[in-house]
Amino acid sequence: MIYFDKVSKIYPDQSVALDNVSFTVQPKEFLTLVGHSGAGKTTLIKMLIAEDFPTQGVIFFESKNIHRLKKRDISKLRRRIGTIFQDFRLIPNKTAYENIAFAMEAIGRTDKEVKSDVPYVLDLVGLGEKIWNFPYELSGGEKQRVAIARAIVNQPDIIIADEPTGNLDPVNTYEIIKILQKINELGTTVLLTTHNKGAVDAVGGRVITMEKGKVIRDDKDGKYIL
């Protein structure tokens, strides 16, 4: 469903972030991208959500060239992609409930849907009790669960998780990975980037390894090898 075709990104200071990267993401796949910091994982994801554009090459989301989309269509694309980040990116002055409700309201879901779906997804990630807490009242693991709930509430086609466990301890890391696997089992494509060995080994599945902007391995049933 996603095609990277010979994508390169060279920043104005001549540093190469991506160098001729090509690969395909299949529907319902759980794909893990590994690599050291600076290998180009985050750049790749920024391009996928149209936050940045490639210097060369094209990226397709199904039949659409992401970087040819109009502004309005970019927000429509983003509605089909759920994103989770290392720094959670929750809105600090909104409660857990409102953070998720906001994502639903922004794309025009009805009040009735909001009322029934928000508690449902918060229950799904195990946060049913902290529905009215503000982000600063939650632990790192809890914040990440809110972020995951927000990412899945609009039933996107793909979840992109960029280092979701980067700020978490091993127990929370394991639980977040478990939640992502559950989402994948329910039929959503998951693209996970990480440099956490434990996380990769817990997932199994396809692993793409990157180094200095290049794809150096693409293993069907990969382990963490760097």
Next chain:
Amino acid sequence: MIFTYIKRIIRTGFVNFWRNGFLSFAAIVVLTLSLVSFGALIFGSAFSRALIADVKSKVDINLYFTLNALEPDILALKKTIEKLPEVDKVEYISKEQELVDFKEKWKDNNLILQGLEEIGDNPFPAVLNIKAKEPSQYAGIANFLDSKSSLSQSGVSIIDKVNYNQNKLVIDRLGRIIPVVEKAGTIIAVILVIVAMIITFNTIRLIIYTAKDEISVMKLVGASNSYIRGPFAVSGIMYGIFSGILTLIVLAVFAFYSDAAIIKLSGVEGVKDFALVTNIFSNYFIKNFGQIFLIIMGSGIVLGAISSYLAVRRYLNV
């Protein structure tokens, strides 16, 4: 659909306004200061207009007639003068009236009244007081009168003297000063308004800067630009409403206590000297409340909403 959309924007705007209490407070303070300077301009121009009007009303041309001028001739001339486009008002004071006025004025002074009796005849000339619409127009009227004074009904001039030439200097000067004062006032007003707008815009931009992460999250979940901007504009409108109300209160307090302050500063005796000044503000405030209300509230709301709307634009290009 569109109804839910608008409802959500308004609700979010309200909620953000309350939750960011301190920032909202800061915005309201700055906006209030701007609006108070608007109000000061309104009062300032009212004040100078009152002063100028007062000075203008004191300037006139007096036309003195010869003692044997006949009333019908004078009234005919009055009619002709009234037809001039520059003339605002012509007042006729007859010889008899002049005498009555004089006697009334000096009724406690026997010496003067005796002197008057000794003359026997009525020594006062009939007078026409001519007021122009604008001080600069007196010259034209005076010229007209000069040309008129040479001829009259019977061939002998009935005009004894026109006092324009005596007042010429003052009248001319006033004619030049008033437009300058008015123009300078407008320029200062425009500069102040621009400064106030820049300060307000910058404050609101700083407030929205603190929300830039929030804006990027909104973009990320696929919110449209107008859906992101809307609540900020709503908060901006609320800043405008609150600071508008505060400003009106400040102006009302100023208008109604300025008289008391003048009395206090000048002492009860001195109040007479300030007769011209007292009640200008409170009268003006009451008389033009509708207009002041609209200007202050309107500029507050427009300033708040537009500043917010423009300030968000910077962070929308993610």
